[in-house]
Amino acid sequence: MTATAPVNPLQNTFTPPIPFDTHKPWSNWGGNQSATPAFTVRPRNEQEALDTVRFAIKEGLPVRAVGAGHSFTPLVQTGGVLMDLSELSGITGTDSARRRARAKGGTAISAFGDALWDKGLGLSNQGDIDKQSISGAIATGTHGSGINLGCFSSALRWVRLINGHGEIVEIGEDQLRELRAAQVALGTLGIFLEVELQVTDRYHLQEQITYPTWGETVSTWDEDIANNRHYSFFWCQGEESAGLYELPTPAGESMVNRSYTKRYNAVTLDANESGIDLTESARRDRSYRVYPGGFMIPFHELEYYVPAERGREAVETIQDLIRTVHADQKYPMEVRWVQQDDAYLSPFYKRDTTVISVSGAPGTNYWPYLRDVDAALQPFDARAHWGKIHFMTRDRLKHLYPELDTFLAVRREFDPNGVFLNDHTRALLG
Ligand SMILES: Cc1cc2nc3c(=O)[nH]c(=O)nc-3n(C[C@H](O)[C@H](O)[C@H](O)COP(=O)(O)OP(=O)(O)OC[C@H]3O[C@@H](n4cnc5c(N)ncnc54)[C@H](O)[C@@H]3O)c2cc1C
Incomplete structure (x- = not known):
C-alpha cells in the first residue's frame, strides 16, 4: 500500500x-x-x-x-x-496639479521619496522611520510631528480593497462615511490593494538639533510647537537614555533632564542641491531624506495621545512617575504633535494632539511601568497608537471615540462574517 x-x-x-x-x-x-x-x-x-x-x-x-x-x-x-503584501508594491500614478499619488497597497513608505520627487511632489510628513508599508501606516494612524500636519490616514482620499464578501470595491471622496472608516481600520475592512494620497509640492528641510534643559524646553513650549514645521523632542531621564535610541549627544555634557530636540523647517534650495552641511546636527536635504532616523535596536513601545492644550501637564505627569516610581526605566520619552482629523478611529479625531511615547527594554518586566503610564494618562482622556502597546478595551473605546458605532456599522457592511478579524481586533471592534 x-x-x-x-x-x-x-x-x-x-x-x-x-x-x-x-x-x-x-x-x-x-x-x-x-x-x-x-x-x-x-x-x-x-x-x-x-x-x-x-x-x-x-x-x-x-x-x-x-x-x-x-x-x-x-x-x-x-x-x-x-x-x-510586500510583492504588491510600486507607485501607480501621480497627478501633480491635484497633488495626488497612487500606490499599490504593499508599497514601502521609503519607495515614495524619489518617485514623487521626480514628479515635483512629496509626502506632507513622515515619522521616525520609513520602513512601514503605506497600508500598514494608514491602518494604524501612523504620523510624524507637526501641529499643522495630519497623520498618514488623514491623507487617504481613495482606496481599492477586497472586502469580506470576496469582492474588489472602491471607496472615494463621494463616500465620506466609508472613507472615514477606511482611513483608520486596523485591517478590519479588508485588504488594501491600492491607495490614493493627498500629497504636497516637493520640499527641502533644514534640520536643527539642540539639547535644551527641561526649563529651557518649557520656556519656549508654545512658540516651538507653533513656529516649527516639525518640532519634537526625546526627554532623557538618565545618562544612558539617549544611547538606548542611538541619539548622538555632545561629548562631556550630562543629558539628565535634558532633551534631544528636533526642529525641521522648509528651506529653499536648488532642486538638485542636497546634503549641504551634512553634519550630524545640521542636515539640509530633500524632505524624505531628513525624516527617517535609525532605530535599529529593538525596543517595546507604548504611545498615548492627549489633547494638545494639556500636553505639557501630561508630559510632566509622566516625568514625575518615572522619577518617583520607575527610576529603573531609562528609555527617553518622545514627545510629538499631530493635527486633528475626521477618521472615526483616528486617535487624532477632532483633537489636536500631543503624543507621548515611552518604551521598555525587551526581555525585562516593563509591564508595571507601562500600566502606570496608562493609568496616569487616563485622566487626560488619552487615546492610544493602534500599533503600539496599549491597554484599550471596548468599553474605553466607547468613551474615547464618539463615532465608534458608525465605524462598527461600516465594518459589518464590509465584513459581516468577520473574515478580517483576529482575537485582538474582535475584542476591540468585533
Ligand atoms: C522602529 C519603529 C519606528 C516607528 N515609528 C513610528 C512613527 O514615527 N510614527 C508612528 O506613528 N508610528 C511609528 N511606528 C509604528 C508603525 O508605524 C505602525 O505600527 C505601522 O502600522 C507599521 O506598519 P507596517 O507596514 O509594519 O504594518 P504591520 O505592522 O505589518 O500591520 C499593521 C496593521 O496594518 C494592517 N495592514 C497592513 N497591510 C495592509 C493592507 N494591505 N490592507 C489592509 N490592512 C493592512 C495589518 O493587518 C495590521 O492591522 C514605528 C514602529 C517601529 C517598530
Whole structure:
C-alpha cells in the first residue's frame, strides 16, 4: 500500500500556484508578537490576492494582512491566512496639479521619496522611520510631528480593497462615511490593494538639533510647537537614555533632564542641491531624506495621545512617575504633535494632539511601568497608537471615540462574517 501525499488545498485551488508557506512562524520587528498561520500567502497581483480571500472564505479561514510587521500590538496574528503584501508594491500614478499619488497597497513608505520627487511632489510628513508599508501606516494612524500636519490616514482620499464578501470595491471622496472608516481600520475592512494620497509640492528641510534643559524646553513650549514645521523632542531621564535610541549627544555634557530636540523647517534650495552641511546636527536635504532616523535596536513601545492644550501637564505627569516610581526605566520619552482629523478611529479625531511615547527594554518586566503610564494618562482622556502597546478595551473605546458605532456599522457592511478579524481586533471592534 502506498501512502497518499497530503492534499494542499491552496495548490489545488490556484492556477498558477501563488507563492505560499504552510505553518511558517511569523514574528514582528520588536520580537514581542508571533504567530504560526496555516498559510502565509504572497500575492503578486490583485487577482492572486482576490483568489486568496475567496479561498479563505470558502474554507472558513480568517485572513490578516501584514505590511512590514512594525506594529507592537497583536494586529497581524492569525491561525488562518496571513497575507504578505510586500510583492504588491510600486507607485501607480501621480497627478501633480491635484497633488495626488497612487500606490499599490504593499508599497514601502521609503519607495515614495524619489518617485514623487521626480514628479515635483512629496509626502506632507513622515515619522521616525520609513520602513512601514503605506497600508500598514494608514491602518494604524501612523504620523510624524507637526501641529499643522495630519497623520498618514488623514491623507487617504481613495482606496481599492477586497472586502469580506470576496469582492474588489472602491471607496472615494463621494463616500465620506466609508472613507472615514477606511482611513483608520486596523485591517478590519479588508485588504488594501491600492491607495490614493493627498500629497504636497516637493520640499527641502533644514534640520536643527539642540539639547535644551527641561526649563529651557518649557520656556519656549508654545512658540516651538507653533513656529516649527516639525518640532519634537526625546526627554532623557538618565545618562544612558539617549544611547538606548542611538541619539548622538555632545561629548562631556550630562543629558539628565535634558532633551534631544528636533526642529525641521522648509528651506529653499536648488532642486538638485542636497546634503549641504551634512553634519550630524545640521542636515539640509530633500524632505524624505531628513525624516527617517535609525532605530535599529529593538525596543517595546507604548504611545498615548492627549489633547494638545494639556500636553505639557501630561508630559510632566509622566516625568514625575518615572522619577518617583520607575527610576529603573531609562528609555527617553518622545514627545510629538499631530493635527486633528475626521477618521472615526483616528486617535487624532477632532483633537489636536500631543503624543507621548515611552518604551521598555525587551526581555525585562516593563509591564508595571507601562500600566502606570496608562493609568496616569487616563485622566487626560488619552487615546492610544493602534500599533503600539496599549491597554484599550471596548468599553474605553466607547468613551474615547464618539463615532465608534458608525465605524462598527461600516465594518459589518464590509465584513459581516468577520473574515478580517483576529482575537485582538474582535475584542476591540468585533
Ligand atoms: C522602529 C519603529 C519606528 C516607528 N515609528 C513610528 C512613527 O514615527 N510614527 C508612528 O506613528 N508610528 C511609528 N511606528 C509604528 C508603525 O508605524 C505602525 O505600527 C505601522 O502600522 C507599521 O506598519 P507596517 O507596514 O509594519 O504594518 P504591520 O505592522 O505589518 O500591520 C499593521 C496593521 O496594518 C494592517 N495592514 C497592513 N497591510 C495592509 C493592507 N494591505 N490592507 C489592509 N490592512 C493592512 C495589518 O493587518 C495590521 O492591522 C514605528 C514602529 C517601529 C517598530
